[in-house]
Amino acid sequence: MYGALRSGFMTLLLAAAVPLAGQAAAPVGDQPIQSVWKPQEIRYSYMGFTAAYGCSAAESRLKKILLAVGAHPQTKVRANGCYNDRPAKNFFISITTATPVAAQDVKPSAREQSEQALIEKLGGSKAISAEPFPAQWQTVNLSRDRKLDLQPGDCELMQGLRDSVLPKLSIKVVADGVQCTPHQLSIQTPELTVSALVPVPSADVGKPVT
Numbered sequence: 001m002y003g004a005l006r007s008g009f010m011t012l013l014l015a016a017a018v019p020l021a022g023q024a025a026a027p028v029g030d031q032p033i034q035s036v037w038k039p040q041e042i043r044y045s046y047m048g049f050t051a052a053y054g055c056s057a058a059e060s061r062l063k064k065i066l067l068a069v070g071a072h073p074q075t076k077v078r079a080n081g082c083y084n085d086r087p088a089k090n091f092f093i094s095i096t097t098a099t100p101v102a103a104q105d106v107k108p109s110a111r112e113q114s115e116q117a118l119i120e121k122l123g124g125s126k127a128i129s130a131e132p133f134p135a136q137w138q139t140v141n142l143s144r145d146r147k148l149d150l151q152p153g154d155c156e157l158m159q160g161l162r163d164s165v166l167p168k169l170s171i172k173v174v175a176d177g178v179q180c181t182p183h184q185l186s187i188q189t190p191e192l193t194v195s196a197l198v199p200v201p202s203a204d205v206g207k208p209v210t
Contacts, residue, residue, distance in 0.1 A: 052087035
């Protein structure tokens with residue numbers, strides 16, 4: 001009987017230790033990484049079976065998402081193919097942006113001519129500095145970001161972003177719940193969680209102006 005009680009007591013101790021072990025193993029934020037801006041231009045087509053967007057609405061939505069995953073504030077999104085900006089299910093999207101990459105992965109030579117042309121589109125060297133800056137890997141749950149205000153009807157837009165844009169920006173998909181059914185509007189917001197290298201906010205951000 002004593003052996004049975006002792007065994008039961010040990011089982012309870014082990015069960016209680018599981019949550020503590022889980023907490024101890026929780027990942028901590030990575031240290032800041034010296035990074036530089038990498039300019040890119042991405043073109044793809046939005047093909048929706050369910051949701052239609054005016055081009056300006058699609059541009060605004062996509063830019064907000066890109067900024068949330070670390071894209072430069074000067075990012076430009078252009079959509080073409082909406083007659084008088086009326087909602088359309090098929091249009092072309094062009095994204096000109098810059099995202100952080102680890103400085104150690106970039107050759108110290110001068111920027112290539114193609115990259116320099118993209119920098120000019122984004123506002124020139126004054127806007128996109130070549131100087132390294134601190135950035136940090138962050139896990140971003142896009143569906144829970146209230147500023148983005150994603151809706152169930154955004155499934156196909158998120159699907160295009162996941163397939164045609166994020167891989168080219170070296171943004172890793174951590175959890176993918178984007179499952180779109182043609183001609184059927186879901187009742188749930190598309191779930192997409194990513195890991196992205198995001199600039200560390202300046203120490204001056206949020207300080208009162210004196």
